[in-house]
Amino acid sequence: MTQSIIAILEHQDGKIARLSWEALAAAQKLGAALNLPVEAMVLGSGLGHLAGQVAACKVTQVISLDAPALESYTPDAYCLALHGAVATRSPSYVFLPHTYQVREFAPKLAARMGRALLSDCTGFRIESGEVIFSRQLYQGKLSADLSFEGDGPYFISVQAGSFPAAQLERGENPAPVIEERVELPKDQIRTIPLERVQEAKRTVDLSQAEVIVAVGRGIKEAENLPLVEKLAAALGGQIAGSRPICDSGWLPMERQVGSSGQTVSPKLYFAIGISGAIQHLVGMKGSRTIVAINKDPHAPIFEVADYGIVANLFDVLPALTEEIVKARQS
Amino acid sequence: MKILVCLKQVSAKESTLRLSEDSLHVRESDLSFEINEPDTFALEEALRLKEQLGGEVVVVSLGPARIQTSIREALAKGADRGIHIETENAESVDRTWAAGLIAAAVREEKFDLVLTGLQSDDLGTGQTGVILAEFLGLPHATIIMEIQIEESRIKAKRELEGGWFEWVEMPLPALLTIQSGLNKPRYASLLGIKKAKSKEMRRVTPVELGAEVSGTNALRLRKIYVPVKSKNTEFLDGTPKEAAAKLVERIRREIVSSPS
Ligand SMILES: Cc1cc2nc3c(=O)[nH]c(=O)nc-3n(C[C@H](O)[C@H](O)[C@H](O)COP(=O)(O)OP(=O)(O)OC[C@H]3O[C@@H](n4cnc5c(N)ncnc54)[C@H](O)[C@@H]3O)c2cc1C
Numbered sequence: 238m239t240q241s242i243i244a245i246l247e248h249q250d251g252k253i254a255r256l257s258w259e260a261l262a263a264a265q266k267l268g269a270a271l272n273l274p275v276e277a278m279v280l281g282s283g284l285g286h287l288a289g290q291v292a293a294c295k296v297t298q299v300i301s302l303d304a305p306a307l308e309s310y311t312p313d314a315y316c317l318a319l320h321g322a323v324a325t326r327s328p329s330y331v332f333l334p335h336t337y338q339v340r341e342f343a344p345k346l347a348a349r350m351g352r353a354l355l356s357d358c359t360g361f362r363i364e365s366g367e368v369i370f371s372r373q374l375y376q377g378k379l380s381a382d383l384s385f386e387g388d389g390p391y392f393i394s395v396q397a398g399s400f401p402a403a404q405l406e407r408g409e410n411p412a413p414v415i416e417e418r419v420e421l422p423k424d425q426i427r428t429i430p431l432e433r434v435q436e437a438k439r440t441v442d443l444s445q446a447e448v449i450v451a452v453g454r455g456i457k458e459a460e461n462l463p464l465v466e467k468l469a470a471a472l473g474g475q476i477a478g479s480r481p482i483c484d485s486g487w488l489p490m491e492r493q494v495g496s497s498g499q500t501v502s503p504k505l506y507f508a509i510g511i512s513g514a515i516q517h518l519v520g521m522k523g524s525r526t527i528v529a530i531n532k533d534p535h536a537p538i539f540e541v542a543d544y545g546i547v548a549n550l551f552d553v554l555p556a557l558t559e560e561i562v563k564a565r566q567s
Numbered sequence: 568m569k570i571l572v573c574l575k576q577v578s579a580k581e582s583t584l585r586l587s588e589d590s591l592h593v594r595e596s597d598l599s600f601e602i603n604e605p606d607t608f609a610l611e612e613a614l615r616l617k618e619q620l621g622g623e624v625v626v627v628s629l630g631p632a633r634i635q636t637s638i639r640e641a642l643a644k645g646a647d648r649g650i651h652i653e654t655e656n657a658e659s660v661d662r663t664w665a666a667g668l669i670a671a672a673v674r675e676e677k678f679d680l681v682l683t684g685l686q687s688d689d690l691g692t693g694q695t696g697v698i699l700a701e702f703l704g705l706p707h708a709t710i711i712m713e714i715q716i717e718e719s720r721i722k723a724k725r726e727l728e729g730g731w732f733e734w735v736e737m738p739l740p741a742l743l744t745i746q747s748g749l750n751k752p753r754y755a756s757l758l759g760i761k762k763a764k765s766k767e768m769r770r771v772t773p774v775e776l777g778a779e780v781s782g783t784n785a786l787r788l789r790k791i792y793v794p795v796k797s798k799n800t801e802f803l804d805g806t807p808k809e810a811a812a813k814l815v816e817r818i819r820r821e822i823v824s825s826p827s
């Protein structure tokens with residue numbers, strides 16, 4: 238085993254995605270704490286320009302795995318290529334961003350190597366020389382401390398926003414780029430990627446809204462939505478929803494906020510009967526002022542809320558709408 | 568078409584979570600249980616495929632005796648038989664453990680299609696299905712929103728970030744992990760509930776499946792805790808009217824300046 242850390246970065250449209258910079262920042266942070274060198278790894282076909290972007294960061298080298306079959310992502314090709322590349326280097330830790338793509342191939346890669354993956358990691362600390370990682374449980378209502386046992390490599394995928402990309406360290410000189418051509422047996426790549434489509438037609442651009450009133454499953458029935466619509470109207474705001482609200486067809490898909498919906502940053506965001514799962518939070522935590530109304534004082538939404546009302550929303554909404562109408566008239 | 572659906576029983580959505588004394592579990596006595604939400608969508612999808620193409624739907628679940636209620640619920644909705652892998656201990660965070668046991672219990676049956684949820688509401692690792700695909704040697708795709716079967720191949724629509732989707736195609740047998748919202752799960756009928764009582768439920772223990780499938784044990788849970796709140800939220804109390812008035816006072820500027 239080499240004493241090193243590898244960060245595997247994802248790219249799209251010729252750019253390293255933001256969350257991948259965060260994964261590299263996490264790797265650098267652990268590298269600094271344990272005094273381990275950090276290497277970055279990218280996969281694709283003809284990635285010269287991309288590897289150059291990564292080489293500007295403080296890494297000992299950038300490994301670019303190159304094969305025609307890596308041009309479009311498939312879990313089989315990624316697992317095959319990474320299994321070879323990681324096994325030969327045998328690093329102590331492998332960091333990845335917790336993206337949809339990583340969710341799809343990383344558990345398989347780790348299992349194939351007889352190792353465990355700690356998915357959706359939110360942080361780590363070092364206690365008596367041991368690295369203790371944390372992640373959420375129960376949709377953010379609880380947290381857990383975990384540690385690895387046995388031999389590395391230890392696989393870790395990091396949650397969006399947990400290791401700010403702003404902390405990424407730049408290198409003094411560009412790091413060397415190692416291009417590695419990999420042979421991938423065609424018959425072992427079973428998935429064929431077909432077309433990409435964007436479904437929800439965008440007639441409202443929530444990213445431009447100044448006030449958003451978002452409603453979650455706490456509203457119970459579609460029949461109760463007018464309560465929220467009245468509040469939105471009183472505020473001159475846009476109505477939005479958590480995923481289950483849009484999945485049920487109570488609001489159109491284009492009004493969904495979160496990792497699989499829109500990212501918004503209004504001046505004022507109301508989260509009404511929304512628990513605050515990470516996939517919702519990533520879509521709205523950039524809002525200037527966040528108000529949460531929830532009957533559960535421990536709902537994770539309060540972790541981002543500036544103002545909170547712990548109460549039954551059916552009692553609060555009418556009173557709130559009335560107060561707002563008054564304030565706007567005076 | 569022979570379809571396997573992996574169902575996990577999890578604590579019901581609005582359960583109050585209290586920690587055990589050793590801070591390693593959530594106390595079960597305080598909980599009520601339900602089928603993990605995406606798994607109900609996976610089951611519904613399997614039942615629809617069976618209605619279209621014929622065949623059999625089998626459900627498998629790993630856990631203590633209480634999970635039999637969830638298996639029965641699936642049988643009442645129309646699944647043909649159930650497999651209960653009986654374990655006493657809490658679920659391991661190392662998901663090679665669960666996936667290894669499920670693989671050992673179902674390998675011989677040679678399913679054409681295996682469906683799991685994309686992640687569980689409790690551990691939420693999102694790994695069990697993917698590792699199961701590896702252990703069963705199946706091609707797989709995750710976070711699926713639509714399925715089309717074409718002879719011996721399957722097309723699936725993967726959800727991507729930010730409202731994008733990707734169609735992928737692969738040969739059967741295959742494994743897909745299902746995202747919530749791709750269909751409308753049915754309720755069990757009275758007749759279904761009655762019929763479920765006489766449907767087969769195979770029970771098997773990890774020992775019977777062979778000790779070698781206990782997983783890698785490479786990840787250890789050390790402690791569970793209530794997250795320490797780092798944001799300084801101002802909580803507004805009083806009657807609904809009082810709380811509303813206090814809030815309006817705090818955000819008056821934003822309210823008055825917002826468009827009408
Ligand atoms: C890959 C993936 C992508 C996802 N993408 C998104 C996404 O883009 N956007 C998104 O929102 N979610 C997304 N999700 C789903 C997300 O994980 C949560 O399941 C979802 O956000 C929960 O929605 P909710 O808060 O409305 O419902 P719940 O979690 O059911 O919460 C309901 C809340 O209402 C409160 N409540 C109930 N009754 C009342 C009452 N009478 N008064 C006051 N409060 C009440 C409860 O205390 C609870 O906190 C995604 C999940 C995955 C796995």
Ligand SMILES: Nc1ncnc2c1ncn2[C@@H]1O[C@H](COP(=O)(O)O)[C@@H](O)[C@H]1O
Nearest residue numbers: 573574629683684686687692693694695
């Ligand atoms: N104990 C279990 N029994 C049956 N299926 C399970 C079990 N645990 C996880 N699964 C399946 O794997 C999916 C992902 O779970 P997880 O890896 O815990 O997030 C779930 O949606 C289930 O379909």
